[in-house]
Amino acid sequence: MRPKTARLGGVLAAGVALSLALAACGGGDTGTTAEGGDTAAAPTTLKIGFIGDLTGDNAAIVIPPRNGAQLAIDEYNATNPKVKVELIPYDSKADPSTAANLAKTAIQKDKVVGIIGPAFSGESQQVQPILEEAKVPSISASATRTALADAGAKYWHRVVANDDVQGPAAAEFVARAVTPKKAFVIDDKSPYGQGLAQAVTTALKGKSEVQSDSFEATATDFSSTVNKVAAFNPDFIFFGGYYAQAGPLIKQLRDKGVKARVMSGDGSLHSNLIEGAGTEQAEGTLLSCPCKIAYAWAEADENSKKFTETFKTKFSGQLPEIYATEGYDAATAFLKAIGEGKVTTEDINTYLTSVDFAGLGKPIKFTEKGEVADTSVYIYQVKGGQIVSVGDAKDANLS
CATH class of the missing domain: 3.40.50.2300 (Response regulator)
Structure with a gap:
């Protein structure tokens, strides 16, 4: 995305499979609800959802940010934090109605504390009010429709310019x-x-x-x-x-x-x-x-080169195509909040209002509307x- 780069930190956790089994695994008491309330037990694992087209005609531009997010989470979990994170993928097939239903499942059944996505603007438009009502923060790695920032949403963010x-x-x-x-x-x-x-x-x-x-x-x-x-x-x-x-x-x-x-x-x-x-x-x-394609920048940027190599190793030789870096950065924003002890949806969202770090693709800092401050194209x-x-x-x- 941007020429400004970040240090790719953490150790890659080996052998983590991206399969349907991921959505089914437990991972311990989350200790939180979609409304942000605490339970008596401290959380050991928090769930973050990823909503996007994972099997449809345009899945090839959604799988990379999903994998980028997974890579960031695997690296985070490999540091043995007090609260680990599980990524749950939801396949919308780019259908807005399907995405809306999946968002409700993520909130009500899986008790996610955040959503990465939805990937496309049409589905984002339908999901945004659902997450807003539930007070669950979201960060899209790829939805660029301008109007998404004009709805007055307080829990919505994106890491790409509109x-x-x-x-x-x-x-x-x-x-x-x-x-x-x-x-x-x-x-x-x-x-x-x-x-x-x-x-x-x-x-x-x-x-x-x-x-x-x-x-x-x-x-x-x-x-x-x-x-x-x-x-x-x-x-x-x-x-x-x-x-x-x-x-x-x-x-x-x-x-x-x-x-x-x-x-x-x-x-x-x-x-x-x-x-x-x-x-x-x-x-x-x-x-x-408004994105940084790591492999296209690898010759000019050491961090892009390192990310490309790590990504290819992790995902069987796949290139970090479009929005892989943005998926990584979106997940990192959530991980920074959780690493600072924010375990409820509202506390995580409050943290996001002031988050400011050198992302892999660009500096990650959000405006009051949830737009990323860096708007390079x-x-x-x-x-x-x-x-x-x-x-x-x-x-x-x-x-």
């Missing part, structure tokens, strides 16, 4: 480094995709001639949109949506003969984008993100079949 930051930052980079005369903006009609596309459109107007189109988030045939793009003949295309559609969309655009440079946001920032588009067709694609590019860092959007340039 779309009103990412959109203009991406557009200003494009206006400076790409200088398009004609831009075509596309979204997938999701709360996330629409918000990001609108932010980009607003920032580009007056600098480029702009046309736009939308399609359903479940679409697989983009011929109508592709024909409109081809007729407009832009030199730049922006897509607000996720990699599951971004890859095939790019392929269909290239097959149609559209040569315009393509850019998307954080929802498309995954190596699966390249697989979906084809290596040759994806070449040169730009991606923006980064640019990435597909080169030679790999995602590489271009730099901070403020001064990044294309070679």
